[in-house]
Structure formats: C-alpha cells, structure tokens
Amino acid sequence: MSATGIGAAVRRKEDRRFITGTGHYTDDINRPGQVFAYFVRSPHAHATIRSIDVKSATAMPGVLAVLTGAELGADKIGNLICGWMIHSKDGSPMKMAAHPALANGKACHVGDPVAVVLATTLAQARDAAEKVKVEYAVLPAVTDPAAAQKQGAPQIHDVAANNTIYQWHLGDAKAVDAAFKSANHVTKLDIVNNRLVPNAIEPRAAIGDYDSGTGTFTLWNTTQNPHVARLVIAAFVGMAPENKLRVIAPDVGGGFGSKIFIYPEEVVALWASKRVGRPVKWVADRSEAFLCDAHGRDHVTHAEMAFDVDGKILGLRAKTIANLGAYMSTFSSSVPTYLYATLMSGQYEIPQIYCEVDAVYTNTVPVDAYRGAGRPEATFVVERLVEVGAREMGQDPAELRRRNFIKKFPHQTPVIMNYDAGDYNASLKKAMDLADYKGFAKRKRDSARNGKLRGIGFSTYIEACGIAPSQAVGSLGCGVGLWESAEVRVNPTGSVEILTGCHAHGQGHETTFAQLVSDRLGIPIDNVSVVHGDTDKVQFGMGTYGSRSGAVGMSALVKALDKVEAKAKKVAAHLLEAAEGDIEFKDGKFSVAGTDKSAAWGDVTLNAYIAHKFAGQELEPGLKEGAFYDPTNFTFPAGCHICEVEVDIETGNTEIVAWTAVDDFGVVINPMIVEGQVHGGIAQGVGQALCEGAVYDKEGQLLTGSFMDYCMPRADHLPSMNVDTTVTKCPSNPLGIKGCGEAGAIAAPAAVINAITDAIGTEDLTMPATSSAVWLALQKANRMPHAA
Amino acid sequence: MYAFTFHRPQTVRQAASLLAKNQEAKLLAGGHTLLPTMKLRLAGPPQLIDLSLIDGLAGIEQSGRSLTIGAMTRHNDVNTSPVVQQAIPVLAKLAGMIGDPAVRHMGTIGGSIANNDPNADYPAACLGLGVTIVTNKRRIKADEFFTGMFSTALEPAEIITKVSFPIPKKAAYQKFRNQASRFALVGVFVSKRGSDIRVAVTGAGSNGVFRVSSFEEALKKRFSPKSLEGMTIPADGMNSDIHGSAEYRAHLVGVLARRAVAEAIGKSAA
Numbered sequence A: 001m002s003a004t005g006i007g008a009a010v011r012r013k014e015d016r017r018f019i020t021g022t023g024h025y026t027d028d029i030n031r032p033g034q035v036f037a038y039f040v041r042s043p044h045a046h047a048t049i050r051s052i053d054v055k056s057a058t059a060m061p062g063v064l065a066v067l068t069g070a071e072l073g074a075d076k077i078g079n080l081i082c083g084w085m086i087h088s089k090d091g092s093p094m095k096m097a098a099h100p101a102l103a104n105g106k107a108c109h110v111g112d113p114v115a116v117v118l119a120t121t122l123a124q125a126r127d128a129a130e131k132v133k134v135e136y137a138v139l140p141a142v143t144d145p146a147a148a149q150k151q152g153a154p155q156i157h158d159v160a161a162n163n164t165i166y167q168w169h170l171g172d173a174k175a176v177d178a179a180f181k182s183a184n185h186v187t188k189l190d191i192v193n194n195r196l197v198p199n200a201i202e203p204r205a206a207i208g209d210y211d212s213g214t215g216t217f218t219l220w221n222t223t224q225n226p227h228v229a230r231l232v233i234a235a236f237v238g239m240a241p242e243n244k245l246r247v248i249a250p251d252v253g254g255g256f257g258s259k260i261f262i263y264p265e266e267v268v269a270l271w272a273s274k275r276v277g278r279p280v281k282w283v284a285d286r287s288e289a290f291l292c293d294a295h296g297r298d299h300v301t302h303a304e305m306a307f308d309v310d311g312k313i314l315g316l317r318a319k320t321i322a323n324l325g326a327y328m329s330t331f332s333s334s335v336p337t338y339l340y341a342t343l344m345s346g347q348y349e350i351p352q353i354y355c356e357v358d359a360v361y362t363n364t365v366p367v368d369a370y371r372g373a374g375r376p377e378a379t380f381v382v383e384r385l386v387e388v389g390a391r392e393m394g395q396d397p398a399e400l401r402r403r404n405f406i407k408k409f410p411h412q413t414p415v416i417m418n419y420d421a422g423d424y425n426a427s428l429k430k431a432m433d434l435a436d437y438k439g440f441a442k443r444k445r446d447s448a449r450n451g452k453l454r455g456i457g458f459s460t461y462i463e464a465c466g467i468a469p470s471q472a473v474g475s476l477g478c479g480v481g482l483w484e485s486a487e488v489r490v491n492p493t494g495s496v497e498i499l500t501g502c503h504a505h506g507q508g509h510e511t512t513f514a515q516l517v518s519d520r521l522g523i524p525i526d527n528v529s530v531v532h533g534d535t536d537k538v539q540f541g542m543g544t545y546g547s548r549s550g551a552v553g554m555s556a557l558v559k560a561l562d563k564v565e566a567k568a569k570k571v572a573a574h575l576l577e578a579a580e581g582d583i584e585f586k587d588g589k590f591s592v593a594g595t596d597k598s599a600a601w602g603d604v605t606l607n608a609y610i611a612h613k614f615a616g617q618e619l620e621p622g623l624k625e626g627a628f629y630d631p632t633n634f635t636f637p638a639g640c641h642i643c644e645v646e647v648d649i650e651t652g653n654t655e656i657v658a659w660t661a662v663d664d665f666g667v668v669i670n671p672m673i674v675e676g677q678v679h680g681g682i683a684q685g686v687g688q689a690l691c692e693g694a695v696y697d698k699e700g701q702l703l704t705g706s707f708m709d710y711c712m713p714r715a716d717h718l719p720s721m722n723v724d725t726t727v728t729k730c731p732s733n734p735l736g737i738k739g740c741g742e743a744g745a746i747a748a749p750a751a752v753i754n755a756i757t758d759a760i761g762t763e764d765l766t767m768p769a770t771s772s773a774v775w776l777a778l779q780k781a782n783r784m785p786h787a788a
Numbered sequence B: 001m002y003a004f005t006f007h008r009p010q011t012v013r014q015a016a017s018l019l020a021k022n023q024e025a026k027l028l029a030g031g032h033t034l035l036p037t038m039k040l041r042l043a044g045p046p047q048l049i050d051l052s053l054i055d056g057l058a059g060i061e062q063s064g065r066s067l068t069i070g071a072m073t074r075h076n077d078v079n080t081s082p083v084v085q086q087a088i089p090v091l092a093k094l095a096g097m098i099g100d101p102a103v104r105h106m107g108t109i110g111g112s113i114a115n116n117d118p119n120a121d122y123p124a125a126c127l128g129l130g131v132t133i134v135t136n137k138r139r140i141k142a143d144e145f146f147t148g149m150f151s152t153a154l155e156p157a158e159i160i161t162k163v164s165f166p167i168p169k170k171a172a173y174q175k176f177r178n179q180a181s182r183f184a185l186v187g188v189f190v191s192k193r194g195s196d197i198r199v200a201v202t203g204a205g206s207n208g209v210f211r212v213s214s215f216e217e218a219l220k221k222r223f224s225p226k227s228l229e230g231m232t233i234p235a236d237g238m239n240s241d242i243h244g245s246a247e248y249r250a251h252l253v254g255v256l257a258r259r260a261v262a263e264a265i266g267k268s269a270a
C-alpha cells in the first residue's frame, strides 16, 4: 500500500478550502446584473387560492416582476415529476397529482410557493412580497399518515381517492400466513418511524441565468445530481432542450438526500431569468428550508415476526403507511417500497416475508429519500422485532441473532435481494468483544447504585447500496438507469484530470477518487484533480446518493483507467521499440519484460501527445478514455452496532455511554474518511432516535419550524465512538467496495431504542425518545420510585 | 429586517430621553433576543437605541455582603469573573450555562431580565436570590419585577442600569435543558441566606418565573433534600407543549429542587 493509495488514511484534499472559507458555494456566486427572488408561500396547509393581487407589490421600489402560477402556465412550464413508477396490488399505476412549480389554484402545505417576487435587492423583494395579496379559502387539513385514508379525511388531490397514492405489496401473503400458523411464538409491534427534517448546513440555493444571445440557460444549483436535474428540467419541465441547459453544482454543503430532488425554486429561477432578462438568485433561509426541503421517513407500521420453538424465524409480515406529503417528490415512491421492503430480511434467513405499503398524500412538506432512505425504516422494523422477540422468549438477543444469521452466500431472500457476500458472525463477535458484552451485568449493577437504569441494545443491520443495476431498477419502475460514468484525461506532463458523474457534497471524492488514480498510475495524489458537478464538463452521470459513488463511480473509473493503461502501453511500446505484449506497467513505470529498458509515466504521456514516435494511422495521439459502468448487483454493507445507555430514572433523560460499531464495507479506500462517514451517520441516527422529530399541529402548521423546537443532535449527545471494521470483499465490483455513507444512520436508531427499552423494561416507547417520552413510558409502566 | 434608525447615546439620560420621545423605539443590549426577532420580521422597531457606548453600564463590583452587576455585563464576563466565582459561585456557573459561546459573549444580564423569557436562566437567579433591580428611576425588588411571561414592572422609558445581588450562604441551580433550544425546560434555583430561603422556578410556569412557597416552608424546617421528599407542585399553571407536559414539568420541579438543595449543601441527591 502506498502512502496515498487504496487503504491509506490520506487527509482530505478539499478540506483546506472548506475550513479556510475559500470554497465556492452557490451563494458565493454572483452574476452581473443579478436580481433576487423571494417566494410568497402559503401560510395555510390546505387552501383554495381565490385570487392573487400583485398590483401594489409590483409598484414597490426595485421590483421587476411578480409572477404566479398563471404566468407559469401561460409559458407552458411543465410540472415536476416523480420518476419511479409504482403499481398497486391491483395493477393500477400510482396516482401522481400535478405538481406545478408555483401553486395553481390550490396550496397543499404550509410553505407551498404561491408567487415569486423579483427585485434588485433581497430586502426589496421581501418588502414587496408582503404586499402580495392572496385570498385563500382555508380547507381542513390532514397531516397524519394513518388519518389520511380514513373516511371523511380532507381530500387533497382529485386523482387520489382517500389520499392514497398506491397500495403496494411484496412477498407471498399466503405462505407467510402458513408460516405464522406453525409458529411457537409471535412478536407484534406497532412502530412509528418519525418524520425528520434533513437540515444540511448549507440551505438550498439556485441561480438561473438565461443568455438571450444564444438562447441557453445556466443553472447554478445545490444539487447532488446535476445531470438528473438537467434531464428532468429539460425533458419534463420543458425549460429548454438539454444542449441549451447547463447545470452546475459547485461546492455543496451537505445533502443527505434532500438535494437529490428537483424542486420548484430552481425551475422558477431559470424561468424567471428569461422573463425578466436578468440572472435570478434564490437562497433559502433556514425557516424556508424547514418548509420546503423534502423531509424524511414518516412511516406508521404494524409488524409481526414468527419464531419456532428453537427461536428460528419463520416469517415476517408488515403493513406500513408511508407519508409522502403534499406532492410526490422526485424519487419519493421508491423509498417506502423498493428501498424498504426489500431489506426486510435483515441479516437473517427468513423463509417468508410479506410487506404491504400504502403511500398517502397529506398536507405536509413532501417526503423523499433521506440518509439511508427506506433502509433505516426496514432495519428499525427487523431489529426491533428480533430484540423484542428475544426478550419475550427469554433468550439472549445476540444468541438469537446468531442462530438466525445467513451463513451461506450468495443468498436469495424472499424479497428480491440476492446477498453476494458477508460474515455477520464476524462483525457481531468483534463488536461484542469491543463492547465488553460480558461485563455488562456488572456495569448495570454499578449504574443502579447511582440511581441509573442501564441498558444495552444491538442493531445487526444490512443495507443495499451501490445503487444500482439499471435493468433491475428499470424492471421495478425506475425511470432512469443507475450506472455511472468516468473519464480520465491525462495531460502531456502526466498529471491527470478525472471527470466523474458522481457529485461530492461532503464525501471527500476529491481525495478518494484521486487515491484510486494515484494507486493505479503510481503518480502523486496532488497530480490528480477531480472534476464533477458541471454538465458542460462531465458528459453524463447519475450523481451521489445511496452510498453509490465508491461502488459504482469508482468502478467506472477503474474501467476508464484500464483503457488508459492499455493505450499508454501502446505508446510505450513505440517509445521503447518493443512489442506491445512485452510492456509491463508497475509503480508508474513501463518496462520491457526481461530487459532493463523502461520509461517513466511522464515520458509515455508526453509521447502520447507529441506523437513523434508513432504514425497517426497506427495509433491515435492523445491519452483520454471514458467508461460507463453498470453494476451487476447491489452491494450489501452490513455490521453490528451496540449502544449502551444510562437512563435517569427521575427525569427520563438518556445518556449514551458507549457505542461500538463494527461494519463490513468491503474494501476501504480511506479509513479516515470511512470513520468520519460512520460517525456522521451514527450522529444522524442518534438524532432520529433521541431528539429529532417534525411535529405538525391539527391545522398543518409545522410546530418544529426552527432549531428552537427541532432538536438536532449535538456533540454532547454522543460518546466517543468505538468504530472498527471487518472485511469481506464485495464480489460484484472490481474494487470489492460496498459503501459506507448511510450505515450509521441505518443502524443507529434500532440500537438506541433497543438499549433504552432494555434499560426501562417496557417496549412502549416511540422515537424520538426524549426525556419526557421516556419518563412517560416509565410512568405508564408504573416503575417510578417518586410517582407521588 | 425592516429599516430602522440607529441611535448610539453616550449616557443613560440621553438613552432615556430618546426612549421617551419614540414610543416604539427599542433598547439594544446584546441583541441576542431582539435581533433574531427583527431578522424574522416578527419585530420592526423604527428606532434602535444602542446601550453599548454608555460608560459604566457594564461591570462587576462587590461591597460587603452584596454584589453588583451592571446591566450591560455579558454572560461570559459573569461566568469568568473571579469576583462572582468567589462571592456567588452558582451565579458564575449559571451564566456559563446560557446558550453557546457566541450568545454568552454578546448577551447581557440587563437584556435577559428585561426580556423575562419564561425559559431564561437569569430570572430564576434573580428571584431565587432576592435581588434588587436598579433602573434610571428606582430600585425594584425581584419579587415585584417579574410580572408574567415576557413582562416586567419596567415602565416605558425605564432602563435597567444594574442588578444588586445579596450574597447567600448556600445556593444552587439545576437546569434541565430543552434539548432543542437549550433554554431551561425547567430550572430550579434555591438559596439560603439566614432565615430567608428561596426556591425559584423557571421554564415550568405558564406565567414565567415563580417561587414555590410550599418548598420554602419545608426547607425552613431543615435545609435538606429530605425535607422535599415526595413533594411536588400541582400541574395546574404549568406549561405544556411538544417538549413536555404540564405533569412532567411539575414532576421535574420536585426532582430538580431536591437536587439543587443537595448541591447547595454539597451532597448528592440520591
């Protein structure tokens, strides 16, 4: 292993500019003549828009225009779409309601954009926005997914009776029923998977810039996938053909999924820029972000697991109602279906699984993928069932897991996935040793002496990453392929630019992709630059989400590097006057087998460009190769997280006192970056378990609309984490990578709740397990010593 | 933010006369309550009167059995002052529990008590120690000063200049944080100075900071957590919101009061 190659803990190249404030985020970019957009948003969760009077707003100082859905319609700007078709059990297609970028006669959630003011300064735009008079007829609202389908619930969209988007299922219901009939024990749980607000540190932003000379649009945008944004805005919204639309995603400060989607604001920025003939800038403030960034999770589930006398799992069934909010966001339909039910087998050999999912509209912010997307929800269901099952049957939760682990690979689950490799026992054992599971009983006694309840919880999770084989997802309804592209441009002096269709917004690609190139070509890591996030530079790519950039993006890079090496060998053969087949390439040097003749990387690259040593008809000059890589399977990162908590019996406050994570991510490119990803993922998972939760009131107002009420996890919510790995190589891609970006967020919630419920001795606890929720659970279980 | 005129008077008298002349004007101290509400356009005072250039409004002084803290003294200065740490250590500690470093370097004691946020920390200390609030017009006892949530006995054009703290024999503060805002979900301040025993509660009451006379009576017999064993306060009149029910808050008042007394006498509550 070289100091900067695969497996080295190289410091992140990009951190210098991020830490010194010299990064370039969308808000740092200013176009000559730019004006500002400010959105008038619905203050009501559900209302008919009777009229919009823009007269006095338009007359305000600095105002260029005030635009509404009427102008949008007149210019034939198309609706936003959801790009993954799901069919209901009865074969009918999902009920996708129109989603105009500016409300068309009706507002469906608080924050729904109703009009936009364009003005010379932001303050002027804001002042004028207050003068836009919108007459609403307020309608009753529904925010709770379980209530949305009930008789008499307010109807949000005409296309979706009972607010139901689809009623989908996966698995064999009859076989599962039979399995349950033969069960010795059945564990049943009602689960709420709480709604989360992503809260990337950089709020979303967009600059639309129309060039009337060429008729082309440029969009600077906080997006995780600029090419997908261009595709949707060109093909569906109909702004301009792809060749006349350039999308640039500069530095992006965190996404966690919420910046995958195509949102109204960027469409409006582009369109308005043509309308007013000036570049248009929009930057969300934090309050807006709460009301217009796609939220995550929000499931209500009833789940059951059947065990035989030996504690072997016989079957699992679950019925979930998934809240998709007021409109179907870009990939919303896939999250509670193919990214959720397909993971219901966990790490276990479960012969039969049946999962039903109803997706519903409510008067809330749209819900879509958020770090883990469907897999945290699935893991929570499976890992709670197994843990509670063990408790009910009086078995050790680790032992019960071990007994049910899948041990032979490949393993076909009853829910589509075919696990390619893993060793679940190895990660469980290592985690138990690191966590000193044996010493837990003594630690529990010590805690009791200090008036604290101590608990321990496991989460042996699995996820499907490396998203995804195009044919497979196509057959499941996905509107796009999920391959990735890479291009390697070698300069005459031997330095290299690589272009990737992935997009980094915190992941450190500028370092890890360069490590791969450094490793492969034997050149210093500083001689490798990574280009991404610009549709004019990178031809096409699918972006970054679903822990895919390593497994899919780097695999494409390997393919391109293979081609570069093959071409470079041809050049070297001419240079060294040897047969191509005799050329060997190692550690940045080309040599002729069996001789001491050699040429350095830089000599060969220079010769590729000066082309003095070969004739044009023999070999093309230059050294630049590209590749597309389509994965053959998902990858299956898995591992074991163990959380230990102390609960203050009097206040219900939970302190996480120890965390052990042993993950199998396959081959690790940069262990330091991986550890950081694990830390961040755990922090977000702990946030979901302990403190985060979006709460709406009956009228559909978001009560947790700021950090005063929406609790993000902080450093003091977390102990120093004990993070380690085990490795089984992933057989499905050339580097053996599985992916690590979401693992922590997937594993953590179940580990925390298993630990707290172990401590307090009652399972009746929903997330977030705030001190007041834990206190209430203790009260209900009537265990309070001071219940006076 | 809406546009406003910015005044920077040099004396309290100038500030008071600006305030008297402009009904809707607002004093600006550390700005950590006022400015966020202005940025959100929830407040739009046409005039801001900045107190930061007025000499003598900030500072900490001890004379005999009392400690005086100027209205413009920042939380961080109270937190790190050797004088406060020596005289009323719990007050220094309390100031260090407010918000985050940025807030503590800007926020002031005068701004905090003038604002009388029902979840703020200083009001508990002021009521729990029986301070005297000194203004440009008069001296006001803490018991008369805090008149309800976000409301005080201050009259229009009245400016807090300093707060005078009697030095207690024993005192402690237990803050149970709202995990989101980090203000007090419930905070209980206890003190003992001769026969004067005070238990003041912030965060819990739907009408701001209040004293718990039943606890004070019990503690008069013996200043020990045991005296409060099994005691709670009624949930009526407690705040109830997504962060905790009235019952939970009432329960916490009992728990935290016992812990505070234990801390004050240097014992653990368990």
Ligand SMILES: Cc1cc2nc3c(=O)[nH]c(=O)nc-3n(C[C@H](O)[C@H](O)[C@H](O)COP(=O)(O)OP(=O)(O)OC[C@H]3O[C@@H](n4cnc5c(N)ncnc54)[C@H](O)[C@@H]3O)c2cc1C
Pocket: B026, B027, B028, B029, B030, B031, B032, B033, B034, B035, B036, B051, B071, B072, B097, B098, B099, B100, B103, B106, B107, B108, B109, B110, B111, B112, B113, B114, B115, B117, B119, B120, B121, B122, B154, B158, B159, B160, B161, B181, B182, B183, B184
């Ligand atoms: C992120 C954050 C976290 C916080 N956390 C906490 C916390 O944990 N605990 C807590 O107690 N507080 C907390 N605060 C509030 C903080 O302590 C404020 O700074 C304080 O409450 C107000 O003081 P200020 O000096 O900033 O006043 P300003 O915001 O300047 O003024 C507040 C009000 O008081 C008036 N005023 C100011 N000075 C005087 C005076 N001398 N006489 C009369 N009226 C005056 C002003 O006109 C205004 O109406 C937090 C604030 C923030 C932003």
